Structures are given as structure tokens and as C-alpha cells.
Amino acid sequence: MNYNLKVDVIVVSKIKTEWFSNVRGDILSGILVALALIPEAIAFSIIAGVDPMVGLYASFTIAVIIAFAGGRPGMISAATGAMALLMAPLVREHGLDYLLAATILTGVIQVIFGIFKVAKVMKFIPRAVMIGFVNALAILIFMAQVPHFIGISNMTYIFVAITLAIIYILPRFFKAIPAPLIAIIVLTAIALYTNFDLRTVGDLGTITRSFPEFFIPNVPFNLETLAIIFPFSIALAIVGLLETLLTASIVDEMTDTESDKNRESRGQGIANFITGFFGGMAGCAMIGQSVINVKSGGRGRLSTLVAGVFLIFLIIGLGDLVVRIPMPVLVGIMIMVSIGTFDWGSFKYLVKAPRTDAIVMLVTVVVVVATSDLSKGVIAGVILSAIFFVSKISKIKVVKSQVNEQTIYEVEGQLFFASVEDFLAGFDQSVSNENIVIDFSSAHIWDDSAVGAVDTVMIKLQENKNHVKIIGLNKSSKKLVDQLAVYDI
Template sequence: MFDLRSQAPATTRTDLLSGLTVALALVPEAVAFAFVAGVPPIVGLHAAFIVGLVTSIFGGRPGMISGATGALAVVLVSLVSEHGIQYMYAAVLLMGALQVLAGVLRLGKFIRMVPHPVMLGFVNGLAIVIFLAQLGQFKVTGPDGSLEWMSGTPLLVMLGLVAATMATIHFLPKLTKAVPASLAAIVGVTLVTIGLDLDTPTVVDFLRTMTGDASASLAGGLPVFALPDVPFDLETLRIVLPYAVILASVGLIESLLTLTLVDEITETRGRGNKECVAQGAANLTCGVFGAMGGCAMIGQSMININSGGRGRLSGITASLVLLAFVLVASPLIEVVPLAALVGVMFMVVLGTFEWSSIRVLTKVPKSDAIVIVLVSSVTVATDLAVAVFVGVVVSALVFAWKHAKNVYVEARTDEEGARVYTLHGPLFFGSTKRFSELFDPRQDPDDVIIDFQYARVSDHSAIEAIDSLAERYLNVGKELHLRHLSPECRQLLRKAGGMVEVNVIEDPRYHVATDALA
């Protein structure tokens, strides 16, 4: 019912209209994240413009929207509070350099190591985070100046406008697809609010609530070039480097996972390494133009894709329209009711959350179900980078545990009387104990051959296990021969020396990682 995925082809018209829709949704997000980071709203708006524009032009995933994000804001807030905004600019500058380096080193391919259950948990967790973030729009300033929940008529009006927005987005495409449903809903609800003179919070009300300034406005100027006003010395590097590493990691993880999600929805393929470089270039630009930096935004990316935006023009349009709002058209965007934007984001939540994952929880292995729930929970409780790290580690440990039990041998005696063990399964740190228990040097004949044709020697623990086994045979005066070892394994063997016989001709060649697909 709530499948918002669109397979519409990219056109100039749809890109322009979807970009306009995204620009409307970017404004309150940029203001909110600037407030979270403890910097002026214009710093967040400039970041949304710069990051969105640079990544749209040079990024590896056309149609994906980037801007100021909460994931980075929560990291920046402590740096800003302790050292000031200039050190934030320095950290963003270094963050960009690290991201460019990651792209140059072609590290983007490693996002493919993220298991599918982790991806499901990531998507579900972000959907929940987006939903919870919208609940803040249902708060107003109370008589004592503190924020309190809406009640009575204001709450009913807000809920009615949110429902009207969601209904428009859901039902309008069934009638016509001439205009993106999200854009039509925002414009329609805004006109209704103005026409009926409804008392409901608008974008400018949100801005003034966040800043505590009754005269605050979205109006501003162009970003101005200026290097961070900090000493360029080792002390500054000591302060900003830890933040820069975390920011770069969080930004790339969120961007590359969003890229993967957009790939699946559009049935196309982005370029992860190119996106890393573009994200880095965007943050380098932010660092010297007084902006807070950013990364890919899953909510706005979903709005763009669902509105038909597929090409680079959609992201470029969103960034330029956002800048136009700041420079000359702030009165137009300031009257948009928050209810319209909340309704759009609620529909994004419904379309982003993988509802099928609830149904399959009882059908997939328990370990996968646990990973899905775990990653979703950690995403909500902490942040995306921690959640993905936890999910990958847990998945890797489960994988290691399962495969550690899959090592076995087939034994036979050849025509020369030697005992031949054909090893099956992966030999790695988790299976070395099982491997050593498969052999009995005291009971075996003088010549023993272990055939690795159907086995994979994976790590240094496996090499040590082979060396230890060779020494056990040597200690009882018997010879151990190893066949069909991979070149990688033979290069690591140090202790076996002359008691190892390797059939070089028949050795297979293993290639674990490749840059061909990155």
C-alpha cells in the first residue's frame, strides 16, 4: 500500500520538479541540524547548498541527495561547545581530505561487505529516526518559554494538515503524474493554510523556536571564502583529528549505504569510490566557506527518487533553489506549514521502512533476525556508524562460528602406502582447533599427505595450525606433505621448511578482493 518506489525514467522536467520538492524539505532539516551542532542556521543552510551541489555534479550516484545531516551534527556539537566554530571548520576540512583519500585508495568497494540483514536494520533504524525527528514539530513554545507538546485545536489542525498531505501524496499519482505528488501536497496544504488563515506553525516559526530569536529569518547571503581561523600546528591537529576521523567514517558509511539503497530502488548502479571523492570535495569546500559539512540524506534521497528525480539535474536544482530561498525568496518558504513537510517525511518513513522484514523475522535464521533488530535498535539509540559496525562484527562472528564446524577430511591410502587426507572447508582462526583434532601423528604411517584442493587457507592462524601440525609429525619421525596450497599460503609458510612438499603446477590461485567493480 505504501510502496513509494518509482521506476520513472529521468527527464529534465521531472528532475526540475523533484529538485524543487527536495529543496522545500531541506530547509527545516538544515536549520534543525545546525541547531543540534550549536551553530547559526545559515551555517547549516550553506552546508546543504554546498554539499548538495558538489555531490550532485561530481558524485557517483545521480539522484542521491546530500546535505547537512544529524549524524554529523551530533559529532560536531561537542567540538563546537569546547573549542568554537572555527575548529569545526578545521575538522570539516580535514574530514573532506580523509574522504578524498578513501576514494583515491578505492575503499568504497568495502561497503559490499555489509551483510543484507545489516542493510535491513540500517534502513529500518533510519526510518524510525526520521519518524522520531518529526515528532519535534509537534512542540510549541509554552508561556514560560519552554517547549511543550501541542494540545487541543492546534494539535487537531496540525494532524489534519499532516493527514491531508499524506493523502495527497498517496492518491494523486492514481489520478495524474504530471506533477510530483510531494510538491503538489506541499503547495496545496500551504495554500489551504493561507486561504483559511489557519493557526499552525510554519517554517519561520520553527526557525524562531530553535534560535529563540523572535525576529529570525531564513534570509542570508552567499558563502564567503575564508580559511579556518585556527593555528595550523600540531596542537590543532591533535584537537580536530579524532573528530575528523569519526566524521569521515560516519559520512562515508551513511553515504555509501544510501547509495546502495538507491541502487536497489532504481535498479541501476552507482560508483562508490567516485562518491567518496565527491563527498570529500564537498566537505573540503564547506571547510573553507564557513559551512558545517554533510553527507548523503536518505530521507531527501527517497523524496527525490519517489518524485521521479533520477539525474544529476534534480540534486543541482534542489541546491540552487535552496540558495535562492536564502538569498531572495525566504518569505515564500517561511510561510510553508510544518505540517506539510511532516506529512512528506511520514510518507518517506512508510516507504523507507522494510515492512517485509517483520514478516521474515520468523523465516530467516535466528542470527539474521537478531542482527536486523540489533542494528535497528543501535541506529536509534546511538548513530549509524556504531550500528553498522556492531552489525558487521556480529554477522562476522556468526559466520565464523558456523563455518568453523564445516572442516572435515576424507582419508585414503595411495598406491605407495602414504596416508592421504583430503581436507574440505575453510581453514581460519575459528576452525584451527577442529583442524588439529582431525589428525593423529602417532597412528599414521611414515608418509602423510594433506590435500588442500577443496580447502581454503584464509589467515595467519591457519598457517600457524599447519606449522604446528607439521612439527607434531616431525617430532614422531614422520614426514608431512602439503599439496594444492595457494601461492598466498606458501608465501606465509615459514616454519615448515623442507618437510613441506608443494605441487606448484596444480596450485590454484585465489584472488580475494578486486577493484574492478569499485
């Protein structure tokens, strides 16, 4: 009874700190994030090849659900570029309904990931792969903008340039309103009152001024559908979780607090699952927006909730104006996003990091850019770095020395399937009638192949009437040898 009461008090006080310990800061930063989210949600919808509403609805539902279900208070999740890039081919070939079905399945997979604590696996993803991931993402976001500003009209170039100038110069003098929003307001107004040859958001889709509604995606419920959406859902689930957990670590670091990564994985799943039923595309945590939120004073769950709710009210209130936003302004904002996403320390990293790490980073980027699929790049990077790791630790040394009529072989390193050949090559097996000692003090025996190799050496040497002794096996190595070896001692 007493114990339960105590638990209740802890839960209540946790809810209090996570939600209401920073009300003013959270509301202000949430509003700021909502303003910054709108252009991105629209631009990511265009990357995915769907109506702007799909990204806007997703940003609303994901932000609101994550506010409750997430494990990292103060982090912002919504429609993202990484996810949009992955889903583009699915939308192109099969249409929106399949994307919504894939979003729901992504949610299911992520909940399962969360239950099985896949967040722990993150530590096996080397930093070289993560650096490659963000760089590839930045390059893809930039490349996705090219068709929207190259060779359209001269005015398009001018608008992109003015947008970038406003974004990068204005904040030095005025910081209260996000510069991208000022660029949108000013340049949309100019475009409205002039007759420049510019494309607008309205040319690429429509804005519906209403709350999202529940509906079941119109896809046949059969194995064929599953076969179409499953590969996309798996890729979305992995990439979404990867970016989310990276973002969570960044927010942890910025706020000097800890977060529940497994709860966050589950929360992402729940958010995507529900979002699919409300006509939204799969999303994940956003590095850029979360950094904006924390920098602007957002710390609690309230900030995420305010961001989502304020976003949808803005769309309902101002939807008619949103379609008038000139595309080059969005392009400018996306160029800023890609510059902000790119890890500019990478050039120094390429020079200073171990060669194998640099190669892993480059391979990750190249695979992503070549396939336009972030998940493939990550998988290639992880496999490559695993191979490099194995080859690095498989270097084994066998040093031969002669002491008082005895031949001593000192083995140094990890003996396992990848290092057995080098191990065998280290022995002179042609000798006979000698006293031989094999010293394993600086070695570790890991698997069947290793024991097999020890066997081979022992049997060969004993055949030639040598007297062979093994010394220095550590406990677990000895156990393995005792269990598996066939040679006679």
C-alpha cells in the same frame, strides 16, 4: 591528433547527455526537490543544534557543487539527518565554528577516500549492517522529534496529526505539489491568523535572507582544535560516504544506469570542503530526495543544480515566512521522513535471514541508538559480522577411516589460525607403528598457524614411529607447506 579529437567528442557528448538530455524533466523535478528540501534542511539544522540557515546554506552549496563534481547524475545531496545527528554533540560542546571546521576537514578526508578508491570497500559492508544503518537512522530521526512535540501544548499534537493526515491522504487525490509543502502553507497560514499556543521555527533560530558568504571559521589553528574535530570529521566522512554510496546504488537501479562511485566520493569531499567555508554544515546524498527526484522525472545533473539554486532563491524571497512555520508541522514532516527511511521489510528479514545476520542487524541498531552515533553502530556491525564469518568458515572436519591396515584422515574445510585447534583435536596422537595417510583434498591451508598445526601433527605421529603420508594438498597450500614446514617427509 585524431585520437585526441575522438576523446574530445566523447567528453562533449557525455556532458551533453549528463546535463541537457532531459531539460524539461530536470527543471521540473529540481524545483519539486527544492520545495521538499526546505523543511528537511530546517529540521536537520534543528537536530544539529544550529540556525536553520546553516542547513539551508549547506543544501544550496552541496547541491550546486555536486551537480558538477558528483559521479551520479540525478542524485540529490544536501544537509542530511544522518550527518546532523553526528554533529549535534560537537555543536553542543564547542559551537558552530568548530562544526564548520569539522565540515572542511570532513571534505578533506572524503577527497582522500575518493583518491584511494574507498568506495570499493563498500562491498565488505554486509547488507545486515546497511539495513541496521537505515533503521537506526529512522529511529534517531524520530527520537529527535520527541522533545518538539511531547508535552508542549495540546495544539501541538493536533498540528502534528493534521500534518501527517495531509501528507498521507492528500497525494491520493492530488499529486502535482508535494503534500508536505501543502501542509506547511496551509498550517502556517492557519497559525498566522489564529492565536494557538505553538512554537515556530523562529523560536529556534533566525533566517538570513542573503546568499552565503565566504569566511574562515573562527577556531584556533592548533592541535587541540584538530583533536576536537578529527573524531567527528572521520565519523562524518564515513557515514556520509556510506549513505551516499547506498543512495547511488538505489539511483543506479532506478534509472538502470551506472555511476562513478569514486568520482562521487571525491565530489562529496569537494562539496563539504567548500560548504564549510560558506557557513554550511556537512551533508551527503539523501535517499528520500533522490528517489523523489527520479520519480518526478529528474535524470541529469541539471536537476541537482536547479534544486540547489531554486532553494536559495526561495529562502531569499520567502525567508520571513519560513520563520513563521509552526514546529509541529516540521515534526510531522520529519515523522514522515523517518517512516520513509525505515526498512519495513526488516521484520520479515529478522524471521527469515540467517540468525547471525539478524543479530548483526539488531546489534547495529542497538549500538547506534545507545550511542546516538551511526558510525559506531556501523563499525560494531562490521566487526561482529566479520567475527561471525570467521567462525562460520573456521569449522573444520577431520574424518578418520580404516582401509587395509591404513588409517586415513580426511581433512575438510579451511585451515587457518581460527580452525587449528579443531584440526589438532581430530587426530589420535597416541597411536604408534601405524600406516597413516592425511588427505587434504577437501582442505585449504591459509597461514603460518595452519602449517604449524600440520607440523605438530606430523612430528607427534612420527615420534611414535608411525609412517605418515600427506596427500591431496592443492597448489597454493603445498607451496605454503614447502616454505614453512619443518617436519621430515
